[in-house]
Amino acid sequence: MTPSLCTRIPSLRYATSALTLLLAGCVSGPDHVPPQTPLPAKFKEGGGKSHGDVVTAQWWTAYRDEQLDSLVAQGLSENLDVLQAIESINAASANVTVAGAGGLPSLYVDASHTVSGEKGSERTTIGTTNTTGGEASLSWLLDLFGQYRRSRESAIASLGAAYATADDAKLSFLKDLVSSYVDARYYQQRVALSKANLKSRQETYELTQLQLKAGAASRLDVVQAEGLVRSTKADIPGLEQSFTVSAHHIALLLGMPAASLMNELQRSAGQPVFRGDIRAGIPADLIRNRPDIRKAERDLAAAVADIGAAEAQLYPSISLSGSISPSWVKSSGASGGTLTSWSFGPTLNLPIFDGGKLRANVDIEKSDAKTQYLAWKAAVLNGVEEVENALSAVRHDAQTLEPLRRQVETAQEALALSTTSYTDGASSLLDVLDAQRSVSDAQASLAATVQQVAKDYVDLYVAVGAGYLSRQAPVASERAAKSG
Template sequence: MGVKQVTGRSSLEIKKLPQLTVCVLGALASAMLVAGCTVGPDFRPPALPEKTTAMAPSVWASTPDDATNRVTGAAIDESWWSSFNDPVLSSLVQRLVKENLDLAAASERVQQAQAARGVAASAGRPHVGASIAESHDRISSAGTANLVSHPDGAPLEYSDWNAGLSASWELDLFGKVRRAVEASDAGTDAAIEARRGIALDALAELACDYMTLRGYQAREAITRSNLTTANHSLSLVQNQYENGVGNKLDVARAKVRRDAIAASLPEILTTEQEAINAIGLLLALPPRALQSELAPVKDLPLLPPEVPVGLPSELLRRRPDVREAEARLHQATAQTGVAIASFYPDVSLNGSVGTEALNFGSLFALPSRAFSIGPTIDLPIFEGGRLRSTLKLRKSQQKEAAIAWQKTVLQAWRDVDNAITAYGNTQERRKDLVLAVSNARDALTAAQQRYEQGSVSFLEIDTAQEALLANEDALEQTEITLRAELVALYKALGGGWQVVG
């Protein structure tokens, strides 16, 4: 038995008679199969601290009792975009699933994770290789050859031919490879959940861009309607002035009102085009590729009368970010096991069979055969603190992953609660703005009638029209906000990614 130093590790190479070797190999293999020892911590699904669990919501917050569109505790709709009853939106979603570049890149990351798993698993499988080589050598007559007996007439130059097969198999008695495979499996799960999260983000972004487009088309219609009203008012004032009833100040005010309304149109048109291009980018299309399809004006999609939100207890198994955080924790736990297993011996079975001859013609002759077989045990003795530092690093990463999971859960609860609250309160704002618009229209009609009768100045019309425009615009923006908040609620609930699997 000899001891050979190999890069800071002691390698105990045991080479005995073939019969003894077979017995040793059989014993090691039996020990591996029977014991199945895997060191390191086993992963268990994480749990929140007791104080957090005690304060966890049992049901979600509710919208106001008089809300037109309310949330319910029914099971969530995984195809939530269909609740808007907009065929164009549903068609865009189907195209998004097939064409989105972020989703395509995320799919490649899943493939990479699966390939990395195969690399990790290969360390625990037998490795077999074949080789054939020829070298031409010359021995120096003035060198070490003088120290040994050299037959007279023996050539100083010769060729050496070698051919053979070699095999090795790491037995993984302490589970180092199995833990590495477990970590890779968890990494694959994390990549899958990350892809689902990207899908959910893309769906929400598409829906919000679509709502913005339809909302700004409605704002454009409102602005053009008010511009028509402003032109009518200007004509009225000019006629009054030409008939000697009005004055230049009223004419100037009417022109200012018309020009101010007209000046708001370019910004609205810009936002419409940006929304179309944003949708095109999500579908991997160049700018204006969807112009003919989306530019025709359509109404804002209707809000569903009820929005099913499920129960808080179901959220953690549905949200991709929570599931990804759990997979990352699993991966970190398995990597801690790899670090612990590094303290234990590595046992591998090695064997080779081949031939060696001084000429190719004798290479495969029976006397040219050679073989070697036996186990190798590598035991770490001194690594300069590398193993301990690695274990400390992995344990810290495991704790960090557990903290990240806990924070992700709290953020998930917060997102849903904030979205429900905003959705309910914005409906209250919409209700008030509907009344304000109605009153502003009545005020403008009354001001126009009184101006035609000569009982008030044009300032009354100008003020009433400004109020109407402001409230109509605010109401339309509120309608856009309501839909964006509903999309945010659907996203917070974690439904919709199922469309990509």
């Protein structure tokens, strides 16, 4: 029913039935309609099959790292950002009650007892009066045009946004934790490779010293070998520091003091390698699965409801109020008596001239709703972009792994051959040193690519909105996100 129809109450004799209809179905402003925007049928480098609801998909288990699984399980219940976001749901839930309370009757009861009297010059009590009274006050603002119903709709939508915000905090936590774990293992691998290379270069340096004593090497050879040893030693502290920083950040994500996990993480488990399938789904899946998009949609729903609440203030409002105040009075030397006063009546508030304030409030809410729609559309397009970028990164970075593994093997073979040739006196030390650098560079490139591919999968599954809810959790949050 539109506001114009709501104002057409035919006559006083139909007031009761008309009032009933008004209270039941007359609401100002537009109803929220789920927004839409054109999307491609599939991602450019993805398939055309929808994978449906992926919010409970535990994609990180595809790394087959039990320690990582344990950290994720612990962090989802202990991360401070997640806990703060969850706590905000309680406030949003209370706001639903506050928003709807204005349209309900309110009853207040007061009670009092007083003793009064007078004293003369002889300090004698001339008269004492005991008065016991109470008052019950009832008021009810009739929500004829749905101001409070729209406010409650807005609060319910904001509650859904609070749930989505908590889900988004969990998704951000997953990305941060798994990426930090991948980084920690990468630096750990680099330290291990550097120490292995240091051992090899130390052996070359010692061999060069022996050959110098035998007259088969020059002082320049010794200095070059020693320089490579020292440069390798210089790399290790920086890598160890980077590992420490990553470990400290993981502890922070779990709500623990910085050094709490150092001993646990120092037990090397190798670099994580994703061994699962690519499940990107289709662009339409993002609207359901990504919490930032759901939050934007709920924010839009709240803004649309606020339009109705603002429009309702343009029309007359009626409030019913009444009170009853019984009192019992007894004076000294007299019998007590009861006095009761009461009042009841309606109050009409008719906005006639307000300098355009109420109409401007409607315009403000309409503008806010348009802004929220644009924010929702931007969130959708941003989600599509993130998935497209992640798919491209996964496919292209993964293609470099096998060539890099082969490059490491050939560099190691070249090092072995050059070392043998140098020991036999058939080649120079420079060939050995170059081969050692090639091995070190190839190993570092391979480790960095393994790290990047592992993080590409993190980016992909976070981009599609996967894994932030346990298998028992989605019902409540989904209901709150879609209600209103």
